[in-house]
Amino acid sequence: MKTMAFKPLEILFILLCILAIFNQITNAQVLQRPAVRACAALDNGLQHNLIPHTPEGSAAALGKYPYMALIGHQKENETVVFPCSGALIDKRFVLTAAHCIKNGKPSVVRLGVTNLDDLAQSSGIVERKIKAIHVHPSYTLTSAYNDIGLVELESDVNYSSLVYPVCLFTAAAIPLNNTELYSTRWGVNGQRIVGAVHMRILPIPLCRDAYSKFANRLIADGIRTTQLCAHDIDQSRDECAIATGPMVLVEDEGLNKYRLVGIDSFGLHCGSHKPDV
Numbered sequence: 001m002k003t004m005a006f007k008p009l010e011i012l013f014i015l016l017c018i019l020a021i022f023n024q025i026t027n028a029q030v031l032q033r034p035a036v037r038a039c040a041a042l043d044n045g046l047q048h049n050l051i052p053h054t055p056e057g058s059a060a061a062l063g064k065y066p067y068m069a070l071i072g073h074q075k076e077n078e079t080v081v082f083p084c085s086g087a088l089i090d091k092r093f094v095l096t097a098a099h100c101i102k103n104g105k106p107s108v109v110r111l112g113v114t115n116l117d118d119l120a121q122s123s124g125i126v127e128r129k130i131k132a133i134h135v136h137p138s139y140t141l142t143s144a145y146n147d148i149g150l151v152e153l154e155s156d157v158n159y160s161s162l163v164y165p166v167c168l169f170t171a172a173a174i175p176l177n178n179t180e181l182y183s184t185r186w187g188v189n190g191q192r193i194v195g196a197v198h199m200r201i202l203p204i205p206l207c208r209d210a211y212s213k214f215a216n217r218l219i220a221d222g223i224r225t226t227q228l229c230a231h232d233i234d235q236s237r238d239e240c241a242i243a244t245g246p247m248v249l250v251e252d253e254g255l256n257k258y259r260l261v262g263i264d265s266f267g268l269h270c271g272s273h274k275p276d277v
Contacts, residue, residue, distance in 0.1 A: 038090070039167035045159065046255040056234070059115040059193035062124070065184045066256065067166035067246070068194050069094045069111050071151060073104040080108060082116070085186035085194070087246035087260050088165045091156035095246070097263045098139040098149040106130050109151060112162040116192040126163050128153040144218040144277070145226075147265040166248060169259040174228065175249060177203045181230060183264055183276065185245040199230040199247070202275045210274055218266065223277060228262045231275040247276075 051064045060068075067088045072080040083104070086096030094109055110116075111126045131154040136146040157163055169175070179201045188195035202210075207229030208222050223229065230247060248258040264276050 033170065035168050035170050039170060042165055042167055043257065045164070046252075046257055047161070048254055049161070049256060050254075051256070053196065056197055057188060057195060059118070059191070060184070060196055062112075062114055062121065063161050064114075064256070065194065065196065065248075065258075066112070066160075066162050066164040067258070067260075068114070068184055068186070069096075069109050069151075070113070070116075070186055070194075071096060071100055071106055072108040072110060074107040075105075082110070082186065082192070085184075085245045086151060086263070087184075087248075088157070088163070089168060089260065090165055091159070092153045094151040094153070095260065095263060096149055096151060097265050098135045098147045099141065099144075099265070101133045101149050101151060102135055102139070102141055106133060106151065109153060111157060112160070114194040124162055126157055128155060128157060130154070142217060143220070144266050145221070145224060148263055164256070166246065166258050166260045169249065169261040175201055175261060177201055179249065180233070181247055181249050181261065182258075183230065183245060183247050185264070194245075198233045199276070200233050202229040202231050204229065207275050207277065211277075219277075227265070227277050229275040229277055 049063065051061050053064070054060055069086045069088050070082045071084050071086055071094070072082050074080055084096065084100035086094040086100065086109075088111060089095050100106070107130055109128050109130060113121050113125045115121055130151055132152040134150040134152065136148050139146040139149070159165075175181070181199055181201065183197045183199050184194060185197060186194055204223060204225060204227075211219060211223060228247070245264055246260055247262045247264055248260055251257040251259055266277055
């Protein structure tokens with residue numbers, strides 16, 4: 001068999017090509033945003049499940065939305081109430097609406113529960129004290145803009161099938177109009193439960209039209225492009241929620257693989273048919 005002989009310059013050229021390819025791969029890994037790398041790690045920890053959707057207006061099955069976090073506020077008589085919710089995005093951080101933590105005295109977060117009145121769930125509740133709150137620097141209580149914040153926990157939570165973070169939506173472009181998603185909410189129909197509402201993203205111009213005659217100082221500039229609107233797919237349903245919650249896209253329901261696209265800031269619930277923002 002005849003062997004091929006390479007000249008020194010040819011060998012050098014081949015080595016340079018291999019080095020260039022290696023550098024491209026390495027640079028691509030380095031340039032990945034931290035959120036993308038974190039999401040890849042979380043996806044690797046997902047496991048298949050057969051948890052079904054429960055009817056809208058009822059408590060979600062345990063483990064269906066393991067990122068759901070209930071944010072408790074301490075009252076003057078030392079009791080704790082849970083006026084709102086957020087999404088666990090890390091072992092020590094919960095993403096929520098700024099208005100949820102700017103008012104009152106947020107003191108504790110509960111995870112691993114979908115019904116606070118179901119004694120059977122009490123043994124699996126995970127609770128962490130709040131170490132600090134971080135509100136968007138441009139948020140004020142007199143405006144609905146920049147309504148986003150972070151809750152920092154005193155200690156890490158241990159991941160399980162009932163307590164697991166949701167990935168942030170990291171695509172360069174926002175989801176397309178009419179994309180379907182779920183709004184996971186706390187306090188559905190006045191009950192102390194976590195429920196999910198099937199929704200669809202609404203174009204910003206239509207959302208602006210919906211609120212054009214709604215005089216409210218919270219949205220003095222109307223709906224901005226930094227906000228996302230969604231409306232209930234079942235317009236005939238009259239559901240009420242005492243608090244807002246995370247909005248997620250479903251990438252793989254069999255893995256509980258979701259992407260967090262936003263936090264429900266405000267909306268005229270209880271049959272108003274106005275889109276949520």
